[in-house]
Amino acid sequence: MEGREAQISSSGTKRGGWITFPFIAGAAAGFTLGGVGWLANLIVFLIQEFNVKSINAAQIYNIANGSTNLFPIIGAIVADSFLGSFAVVAISASISLLGIILITLTVILDPLRPQSCNNGSSLCTPPSNVQYAVLYAGLAMASFGLGGTRFTIATMGANQFDKPKDRKIFFNWYFFTFYFASAVSNTAIVYIEDNVSWRVGFGICAITNFIGLAFLLLGNRFYLHDKPQGSPFTSIVRVIVATIQKWKIELSSNIEDYYYKHDGITETATIPKMSFRFLNRAAFKTEGDVGSDGSIAKPWRICTIQQVEDLKTLIRIFPLWLSGIFLSTPIGVQGSLTILQALTMDRHLGPHFQIPAGSILVVCMISTSVFLAIIDHFLCPMWQKLTRRSPTFLQRIGLGHVLNILSMAISALVEAKRLKIAQAHHLQGQPGAIVPMLALWLFPQLVLVGIGEAFHLGQIALYYQEFPMALRSTSTAMIAMIIGIAYYLSTALIDLVRRVTGWLPNNINNGRLDNVYWLLVVVGVLNFGYYLVCASLYKYQNVEKEEEDSNSETNR
Structure with missing residues (x-):
C-alpha cells in the first residue's frame, strides 16, 4: 500500500x-x-x-x-x-x-x-x-x-x-x-x-x-x-499558476496532449473531465514542459490530470463547506449565551443538588450521542427499507439545518418567558439576581441542537470520502475549521449586537436576548436556503463508489 x-x-x-x-x-x-x-x-x-x-x-x-x-x-x-x-x-x-x-x-x-x-x-x-x-x-x-x-x-x-x-x-x-x-x-x-x-x-x-x-x-x-x-496544497497552487500561464492555449480532446506521469508513476490515461474545463490547461503539454525521460522539466508550468481533478473536487465542495460555517455560527452564539442564562436561573434538582452552569451544555452532547446510535441502528435501516436506498449525506445534513433553526426559535420563546418572569419580580436592576424559573426550561433547545448535530456530523464522512486522497487528513480537519471560524464569527456577531443594539448588557435581565435568538433564526433560514441550492447542484464524486464497494463486501 x-x-x-x-x-x-x-x-x-x-x-x-x-x-x-x-x-x-x-x-x-x-x-x-x-x-x-x-x-x-x-x-x-x-x-x-x-x-x-x-x-x-x-x-x-x-x-x-x-x-x-x-x-x-x-x-x-x-x-x-x-x-x-x-x-x-x-x-x-x-x-x-x-x-x-x-x-x-x-x-x-x-x-x-x-x-x-x-x-x-x-x-x-x-x-x-x-x-x-x-x-x-x-x-x-x-x-x-x-x-x-x-x-x-x-x-x-x-x-x-x-x-x-x-x-x-x-x-x-x-x-x-x-x-x-x-x-x-x-x-x-x-x-x-x-x-x-x-x-x-x-x-x-x-x-x-x-x-x-x-x-x-x-x-x-x-x-x-x-x-x-509533501504539502498537498503545493500541487493546488501549481495547478492555479500553470493554468494562468497557459490561459490563451486552445485545449485538445486528445489524451496524448495531457500529462499523466508523476514521480515515476503513470496515472490511468483518461480524457480530462469537462467540468471547470479551463483548469485542464495546467495538464496540457507544451514545448519544454516535459523532459526527454518523461519527467516534469518545469514544475510550475505542467501538472498531472489527477492534480487538476483534485483542485476541481475542492472547488465543487467549497460552497457546501461555506454553508457549514453559517450553520455553526448560531450554535456558537447559543452555547455561550445559554450558560449565561443558566447562571441567572434556578438550577436546583431537589433541595441539595444544583446543576453547575457549565454543565448545562451536556444535554446537547448526550442527545447527540444517543441520536448517533438511533440514526445508524434504526432511522437509516428504516429509511432503506422504505425507499430501498440509504439516506444520503446531504439529506442528513439538511435535516440538521432544520433542527437547528427550530432550536433557535425555541431558545427565543424560552428567553422571552424568562425575561417576563424577571420583570414580574423586578429583577432587572439587581446584578447576579436569580430568576425563579427552572433551568430545565433550557433543555428542549439543547436537545434539538444535539439531534441536529448528530445529523450534520455526516459532513465528516462526506468530506473524508469526497476529498482527494492527498487531503484526507485535511478533510476531517475542515469540519473543525468550520466550527473554529463559526466561533470567531459568533464572537464578532455578539460584539456587533452589543454595539448596534441594547440587547446584550452585562446583566442579561436588562436586555433582550430573545431578539438575538430571533436574529439567529433569520440567519439560519437564509443559510438553509443557500444550502438547498448548493446541495441540489452538487454531484457526488466518490461516495457512490464507496457505497458500491461496501455493498459488494456485505454480499460476499
Missing part, C-alpha cells in the same frame, strides 16, 4: 486494523476529558476567579473554542506535509498538557489571579497585565494543543482501515467516545470545579490529558503510519 508501512513490521507485529482502536479510543477519551474539563466551565471560571464581565467572558469562551477548532487545519497540513498524524497528535497533546498546567497554576498561586469579590459587584479588581498574560498563554496552549489532537487523531484512526465499512464503524465509535468523554467532563469534572475546588478540577484535567498521551504512545508499535507526501 503506497504511503504506508507494511501491514507486518520487521518485528512481526501486525499493524493497523482493530487492534489499534483501544489505544486510539483511550487517547481520544483522555484528551477530551482533559480539554473539555477546563473549556466547558471557562465562562464561570473567568467570572468567578478573574472578575471578568459576563458578556466579555462569553466572548473569551468563544475565542478559545474557535482556537480549539481552527488549529486542526494547521495540524492536518503539518501531518499531511511533514510529520504524519501520529507525530502531530503527540506534539499537540504535550502542548495541551503544558497549557492545562499553566491554567492550574493560576488557581494555585494567588499572585496569578485578582482578588476575589462578590459576583456582579462594580468594585471588583480587574486582572493585571501579568495575570492576563499568564491566563491567555495557558488558554492559547491548551486550546491549540486540544485542537491539534481532536480531528487529526480521527483521521489517524480512519487510516488504520482499508474497507469503507470498517472506516464508517470507526467514525461512529470515535464520535461516541468523544461525546461520552465530553459528557463526563461537562458533568463530573465541572461539578468538582464548582463544588470542590478549581485546583482539583484542573488537576484532574491535567492527569487525564497525560493518560491520553500515554495511551497514544503505548499503541505506537501497532499503528499504520502514513508517510508525508
Whole structure:
C-alpha cells in the first residue's frame, strides 16, 4: 500500500486494523476529558476567579473554542506535509498538557489571579497585565494543543482501515467516545470545579490529558503510519499558476496532449473531465514542459490530470463547506449565551443538588450521542427499507439545518418567558439576581441542537470520502475549521449586537436576548436556503463508489 508501512513490521507485529482502536479510543477519551474539563466551565471560571464581565467572558469562551477548532487545519497540513498524524497528535497533546498546567497554576498561586469579590459587584479588581498574560498563554496552549489532537487523531484512526465499512464503524465509535468523554467532563469534572475546588478540577484535567498521551504512545508499535507526501496544497497552487500561464492555449480532446506521469508513476490515461474545463490547461503539454525521460522539466508550468481533478473536487465542495460555517455560527452564539442564562436561573434538582452552569451544555452532547446510535441502528435501516436506498449525506445534513433553526426559535420563546418572569419580580436592576424559573426550561433547545448535530456530523464522512486522497487528513480537519471560524464569527456577531443594539448588557435581565435568538433564526433560514441550492447542484464524486464497494463486501 503506497504511503504506508507494511501491514507486518520487521518485528512481526501486525499493524493497523482493530487492534489499534483501544489505544486510539483511550487517547481520544483522555484528551477530551482533559480539554473539555477546563473549556466547558471557562465562562464561570473567568467570572468567578478573574472578575471578568459576563458578556466579555462569553466572548473569551468563544475565542478559545474557535482556537480549539481552527488549529486542526494547521495540524492536518503539518501531518499531511511533514510529520504524519501520529507525530502531530503527540506534539499537540504535550502542548495541551503544558497549557492545562499553566491554567492550574493560576488557581494555585494567588499572585496569578485578582482578588476575589462578590459576583456582579462594580468594585471588583480587574486582572493585571501579568495575570492576563499568564491566563491567555495557558488558554492559547491548551486550546491549540486540544485542537491539534481532536480531528487529526480521527483521521489517524480512519487510516488504520482499508474497507469503507470498517472506516464508517470507526467514525461512529470515535464520535461516541468523544461525546461520552465530553459528557463526563461537562458533568463530573465541572461539578468538582464548582463544588470542590478549581485546583482539583484542573488537576484532574491535567492527569487525564497525560493518560491520553500515554495511551497514544503505548499503541505506537501497532499503528499504520502514513508517510508525508509533501504539502498537498503545493500541487493546488501549481495547478492555479500553470493554468494562468497557459490561459490563451486552445485545449485538445486528445489524451496524448495531457500529462499523466508523476514521480515515476503513470496515472490511468483518461480524457480530462469537462467540468471547470479551463483548469485542464495546467495538464496540457507544451514545448519544454516535459523532459526527454518523461519527467516534469518545469514544475510550475505542467501538472498531472489527477492534480487538476483534485483542485476541481475542492472547488465543487467549497460552497457546501461555506454553508457549514453559517450553520455553526448560531450554535456558537447559543452555547455561550445559554450558560449565561443558566447562571441567572434556578438550577436546583431537589433541595441539595444544583446543576453547575457549565454543565448545562451536556444535554446537547448526550442527545447527540444517543441520536448517533438511533440514526445508524434504526432511522437509516428504516429509511432503506422504505425507499430501498440509504439516506444520503446531504439529506442528513439538511435535516440538521432544520433542527437547528427550530432550536433557535425555541431558545427565543424560552428567553422571552424568562425575561417576563424577571420583570414580574423586578429583577432587572439587581446584578447576579436569580430568576425563579427552572433551568430545565433550557433543555428542549439543547436537545434539538444535539439531534441536529448528530445529523450534520455526516459532513465528516462526506468530506473524508469526497476529498482527494492527498487531503484526507485535511478533510476531517475542515469540519473543525468550520466550527473554529463559526466561533470567531459568533464572537464578532455578539460584539456587533452589543454595539448596534441594547440587547446584550452585562446583566442579561436588562436586555433582550430573545431578539438575538430571533436574529439567529433569520440567519439560519437564509443559510438553509443557500444550502438547498448548493446541495441540489452538487454531484457526488466518490461516495457512490464507496457505497458500491461496501455493498459488494456485505454480499460476499
